[in-house]
Amino acid sequence: MNGRSFGVSPGLPGRFDVTKLATLLEEVHERLxxxxxxxxxxxxxLRRYDREGSLFYLDPPYYGSETDYGAGIFSRDDFAVLADAxxxxxxxxxxxxxxxPEVRRIFAAFQIEGMETIHSIGGGSRATRVxxxxxxxxxx
Numbered sequence: 045m046n047g048r049s050f051g052v053s054p055g056l057p058g059r060f061d062v063t064k065l066a067t068l069l070e071e072v073h074e075r076l077x078x079x080x081x082x083x084x085x086x087x088x089x090l091r092r093y094d095r096e097g098s099l100f101y102l103d104p105p106y107y108g109s110e111t112d113y114g115a116g117i118f119s120r121d122d123f124a125v126l127a128d129a130x131x132x133x134x135x136x137x138x139x140x141x142x143x144x145p146e147v148r149r150i151f152a153a154f155q156i157e158g159m160e161t162i163h164s165i166g167g168g169s170r171a172t173r174v175x176x177x178x179x180x181x182x183x184x
Contacts, residue, residue, distance in 0.1 A: 086118075090129055098135030102126070106142040123150050130154065136181050143175035155182030 082089055090100065105112045110120055127150050130137055141147045143158055157178045164171040 086126070087129060090133065094133050094135050096134050098133075100133070100135060100137040102130075102137060102139040104139075104141065107144045107147050108142070123147070127151050127153070130181070133181070136183055139179040141177050141179065143177050147177060147179075151177075151179045155180045 080093075082092075084092070086102070086104070093100075104122070104126065105118050107120075107123060110118050110122075123146075126139075130139070130151075131153060139151070139154075141151075148156060157180075159176050159178060160173055161176050162171050163174050
């Protein structure tokens with residue numbers, strides 16, 4: 045055994061309590077009642093939902109890792125296309141990307157805030173500190 049327990053502790057009751065499920069589902073139902081979940085290509089999603097009051101959170105693959113979401117889904121050239129689309133939005137946006145000079149250049153027209161975060165794969169012990177950027181329209 046590799047020492048992982050996946051939240052199970054022998055000798056202790058489970059954290060999941062089926063008697064609280066109805067209450068939990070009701071809370072989730074209320075919270076998500078007005079939420080729309082779509083699976084569209086990002087340009088179509090922006091076109092369909094862009095209006096005053098819209099807020100988009102965009103999380104494309106990191107610059108230099110464009111195929112991480114699959115081949116043909118997002119290309120290096122799409123970063124410039126995305127920057128142009130964001131500049132034309134009526135709504136607002138927040139975009140997260142890795143901190144690279146190319147990213148800073150492509151999105152220079154927007155507000156850029158650097159930050160450090162920790163990446164770990166599957167909660168493993170190989171956590172690494174990485175520099176990320178939060179890019180936004182700067183409208184407040």
